Amino acid sequence: MTDIKPTTYRGRFAPSPTGEVHFGTLVAAVGSYLQAKKNNGKWLIRIEDVDVTRTVKNADRDILNTLEAFGFEWHDEVIYQSEHTHYYLEALHRLNAELLTFPCTCTRKQLTKTNADIYPGTCRDKPAPKHYDYAIRLMANDTEIIFCDAVMGQQSQNIKQQCGDFIIKRRDGLFAYQLAVVVDDALQGITEVVRGNDLLDSTPRQIYLQQLLHYPTPNYCHLPLAVDVTGKKISKSAGTANIDINIKEKTLCDVLRFLGQQPPAEIIESNIHDIWHWAIKHWQLNQIPQKRHITQIQNTKHV
Numbered sequence: 506m507t508d509i510k511p512t513t514y515r516g517r518f519a520p521s522p523t524g525e526v527h528f529g530t531l532v533a534a535v536g537s538y539l540q541a542k543k544n545n546g547k548w549l550i551r552i553e554d555v556d557v558t559r560t561v562k563n564a565d566r567d568i569l570n571t572l573e574a575f576g577f578e579w580h581d582e583v584i585y586q587s588e589h590t591h592y593y594l595e596a597l598h599r600l601n602a603e604l605l606t607f608p609c610t611c612t613r614k615q616l617t618k619t620n621a622d623i624y625p626g627t628c629r630d631k632p633a634p635k636h637y638d639y640a641i642r643l644m645a646n647d648t649e650i651i652f653c654d655a656v657m658g659q660q661s662q663n664i665k666q667q668c669g670d671f672i673i674k675r676r677d678g679l680f681a682y683q684l685a686v687v688v689d690d691a692l693q694g695i696t697e698v699v700r701g702n703d704l705l706d707s708t709p710r711q712i713y714l715q716q717l718l719h720y721p722t723p724n725y726c727h728l729p730l731a732v733d734v735t736g737k738k739i740s741k742s743a744g745t746a747n748i749d750i751n752i753k754e755k756t757l758c759d760v761l762r763f764l765g766q767q768p769p770a771e772i773i774e775s776n777i778h779d780i781w782h783w784a785i786k787h788w789q790l791n792q793i794p795q796k797r798h799i800t801q802i803q804n805t806k807h808v
């Protein structure tokens with residue numbers, strides 16, 4: 506008899522199909538998966554191909570095949586953002602109706618000339634342009650967004666002062682990641698977002714959008730980013746970060762250690778299912794470090 510009660514926990518993994526699976530991709534996948542499993546919840550996959558200009562052909566298949574080879578099991582059909590334009594449009598219409606948006610015709614060049622990191626509100630009060638060559642920005646109100654990240658602790662950001670009016674639909678007609686991710690997290694009923702630390706900064710904008718759209722705000726948990734010794738995010742070209750499926754047991758153990766877990770050394774000899782079994786049973790969120798160096802990743806590639 507187990508005393509595990511069913512919960513309504515819904516987590517997700519939302520990779521962008523922009524290239525090969527690398528160590529950082531796997532960290533986000535493993536972290537979100539174990540949180541979902543530990544909470545007896547569901548784990549969903551969403552392919553974030555909203556920016557179709559960055560989509561690499563077959564990268565989605567490559568990601569899903571790698572996940573399958575590692576023994577991940579997901580709930581429901583995989584969702585593709587490129588098929589969700591109508592949902593984003595509907596959200597945009599709701600924001601428009603509340604006069605929270607405005608067209609922006611500023612070029613990058615004009616904006617860099619103003620020398621401001623934050624959009625200075627140039628187009629806020631301009632009449633609507635007669636052409637369609639513009640981006641759509643969301644008005645940033647003087648609102649303080651405060652949230653407590655499960656790993657990074659208390660965070661706060663003033664949307665107006667620290668972020669400014671931000672783009673929700675791009676000049677090229679594509680919806681911005683910030684809007685798409687918020688709509689999809691709500692649509693999929695996500696209760697906790699577990700992802701890489703590079704998105705910690707985006708979270709206040711997402712919570713702000715959730716509030717304006719009357720969506721619930723999920724919990725957030727930002728995992729350490731694999732950075733090199735200079736502090737830069739490791740890139741897919743950094744050979745050490747590529748995933749070799751032939752040594753998946755070792756790779757999974759490396760990811761677990763990267764996330765502060767302590768799998769026993771001899772477990773590498775077991776099969777992947779036994780490692781998962783150990784990992785779910787022993788998963789401890791409070792062991793996740795806030796920062797990690799690439800040097801701490803033990804060679805995931807054959808030497």
Ligand code: GLU
Nearest residue numbers: 519520521553686700704
């Ligand atoms: N698609 C994003 C990425 O691959 C992740 C977005 C998210 O998890 O919210 O970096």
Ligand code: ZN
Nearest residue numbers: 609610611628
């Ligand atoms: Zn403008």
